[in-house]
Amino acid sequence: MKFTVLTLFPEIPRAFFETSIMAKAVERGIIAYDLVNIRDFAFDRHKTCDDKPYGGGAGQLLMAEPLGRALDSVKAYKKHVIYVTPSGKPFTQKKAQELSQKDELVLICGRYEGIDQRIIDSYVDDEISIGDYVMSSGEVAATVVIDAVYRLVKDVITQESLEEESYSDGLLEYPQYTHPAVYKDLAVPEVLTSGNHELIRKWRLKKRLEKTLANRPDLISAARMTGSLTAEAEKMIEEITNHVSLKRVRKRN
Numbered sequence: 689m690k691f692t693v694l695t696l697f698p699e700i701p702r703a704f705f706e707t708s709i710m711a712k713a714v715e716r717g718i719i720a721y722d723l724v725n726i727r728d729f730a731f732d733r734h735k736t737c738d739d740k741p742y743g744g745g746a747g748q749l750l751m752a753e754p755l756g757r758a759l760d761s762v763k764a765y766k767k768h769v770i771y772v773t774p775s776g777k778p779f780t781q782k783k784a785q786e787l788s789q790k791d792e793l794v795l796i797c798g799r800y801e802g803i804d805q806r807i808i809d810s811y812v813d814d815e816i817s818i819g820d821y822v823m824s825s826g827e828v829a830a831t832v833v834i835d836a837v838y839r840l841v842k843d844v845i846t847q848e849s850l851e852e853e854s855y856s857d858g859l860l861e862y863p864q865y866t867h868p869a870v871y872k873d874l875a876v877p878e879v880l881t882s883g884n885h886e887l888i889r890k891w892r893l894k895k896r897l898e899k900t901l902a903n904r905p906d907l908i909s910a911a912r913m914t915g916s917l918t919a920e921a922e923k924m925i926e927e928i929t930n931h932v933s934l935k936r937v938r939k940r941n
Contacts, residue, residue, distance in 0.1 A: 689791060698723040705721050729757035749801050750804065752803075779816050
């Protein structure tokens with residue numbers, strides 16, 4: 689899979705592509721990337737890429753001409769183009785999985801107040817938001833999308849590692865522990881050292897349900913609507929809910 693990133697600051701995404709698991713995926717030939725500096729396609733000697741918006745208002749916009757020329761240079765009209773923007777559709781694990789099936793993604797990193805709408809109308813296939821907040825760096829937002837997508841590409845990470853992650857089946861991930869067995873008088877749960885794989889499976893499912901109920905109850909509702917919760921999970925939810933209700937009653941008394 690290839691990622692092509694159009695940016696005013698290629699040094700920001702370059703650091704990501706050259707470190708950790710991504711660097712190994714690039715070295716192994718699983719992932720390829722190209723960083724395109726939009727300034728290289730500006731017309732004037734100052735490499736101007738932004739200007740004031742028509743109609744007035746604060747801030748600057750990335751101009752259509754340099755960005756359009758940059759997109760044409762990578763034949764973006766033949767590829768899947770993403771613009772990361774606070775006004776885009778929410779980015780989800782499901783969307784990351786969908787994008788991981790593409791051969792190449794072209795990502796536009798906005799700056800200032802964004803980009804000329806004519807670029808969006810002419811080139812962009814997906815407008816994606818990584819959250820309900822505003823950032824100054826489209827490069828950071830684009831890197832978030834790339835990070836979530838590339839790790840789902842075959843052979844980047846083992847399938848086993850992906851199967852029980854948060855959102856993989858609509859639930860959050862269970863707590864995990866490693867050495868030492870006791871840290872500041874806190875011991876690893878005995879079930880995890882028991883060697884009983886069935887007990888461990890049940891413990892992990894229950895912990896996933898507890899965390900999801902506490903932090904993202906909307907995911908439980910969504911899982912019920914799709915029918916992805918098992919009878920075992922529903923029984924555990926009932927037990928967890930009853931236990932929490934009992935604790936609240938005792939606390940009031």
